[in-house]
Amino acid sequence: MSSADPARGTDTDVRDETRDRILLAGMRCTAQFGRAKTTMQDVAVAAGVSRATLYRYFADRGALFSGIREYEHEHDLAEFSRLADGARSLTDAVAALGEVLAGTSARYRVGAHLxxxxxxxxxxxxxxxxxxxxxxxxxxxxxxxxxxxxxxxRPGVSAAEAEEWIALAVVQATSLAPLHSVDAEDPAAVGRWLARMACSGLCV
Known part of the structure; x- marks a missing residue:
């Protein structure tokens, strides 16, 4: 290994750290201003980087938002795995999934921006x-x-039907805030509510 190798490794770490900082800044700006009003300049300022640095990582707003979406998906997967780790029933697992997706929706103030x-x-x-x-x-x-x-x-309910219904219910409910029968700003409450409603007709 040459003496230059550690420097390259350090440089990669710095670049990755900068990318994460840009993505987190993009998430904050999107939550504050909404998707339509978030600009590359907003994100550069929030991340503490120059526009040139921002464009080295993301060629345009589309690339930036794609990066944010991937970052969020990784976060959602890790959080769902954590919450559903001890799930004893399908209702518990649906509650965990609902909580994760409702948390993302609340973080971005989806209802308010819509x-x-x-x-x-x-x-x-x-x-x-x-x-x-x-x-x-x-x-x-x-x-x-x-x-x-x-x-x-329940008898007559196939796994494919249950899976499709749960996915439809969870995605729709967590993206259409505000909800009137539960506090949309409380992801855990939304998750429990979704689990109860979605599973009541599915489970024995």
Whole structure:
């Protein structure tokens, strides 16, 4: 190993750290201003980097928002794994999934920005709804399979039906704040509410 190798490794670490700082700044700006009004300049200032540095990492707003989405998905997966680790039933797992997605929605103030007329956000959500349901279905799939094998599902309810219904209910409910029967700003409460409502017709 040459003496230059550690320097390259250090440089990579610095770049990764800068990228994370930019993504976190982008998340904060999106939560504050909304998707439509967040600019590259806003993010550069919030991250404490120059515009040139920002554009070295993300060529445009589309690339930046894609990076933020991937970053959020990694966070959601880790958080769901943590919350669902001790799930004893399908209801517990759905509560964990609902809590994670409601937490993301609350963090970005989705309901407030939609109410304020953020058309960019509404369009994004419409275009991404199918993929978000697929992602939610993939996360809940092992728990549905376990519930089906354990006889937890009602007679006549297939695992595929249960998985699809849960994904649809969780994604739609956590993206359409405010909710009137539960505090949308309390992700754990939203998760429990979703689990109770979504599983009442699925589980014995």
């Amino acid at each position: 109410a304020a007329g953020d058309e960019s956000l509404a369009t994004y959500m419409a275009l991404r709804s199918g993929r978000e349901r697929e992602r939610a279905a993939a996360l809940i799939r092992p728990y549905v399979a376990r519930a089906s094998a354990a006889g937890e599902l």
